[in-house]
Amino acid sequence: MAFAEVRVEITQAGGAPSGVIWDVDPRDGTSAQPEEEPDVARAAVEGATIGLQTIADMGLDVAAHTVRITWVGMNVVDTEASAVRAAACAATADAFGLLDLFELSGDAQGWRCEPRRR
Structure with missing residues (x-):
């Protein structure tokens, strides 16, 4: 079961509600693209x-932030959606400097990114 890599950037929402935006350059052939891999x-x-x-x-005010997905990499043959989902969650936590509060794990049920148990 292969893992995936997702890159994100955090920007100020500028008065818009916080959220997630797909911001991968459509000409980037190294990244997954929605037209070719919509599930990814x-x-x-x-x-x-x-x-x-x-x-x-966790108590952090994220209302003024937008997460921009800038690149998604995976092995087309054996990466499943749960790996991409977990990688994107971890990339978001890392962009906020909070990755140490999260735990990545994978098993036969798939990949997960969850708050670290105390």
């Missing part, structure tokens, strides 16, 4: 959204 793109947005919501649930 959807999983990346879901994972970043889960990460953002989990960070908000």
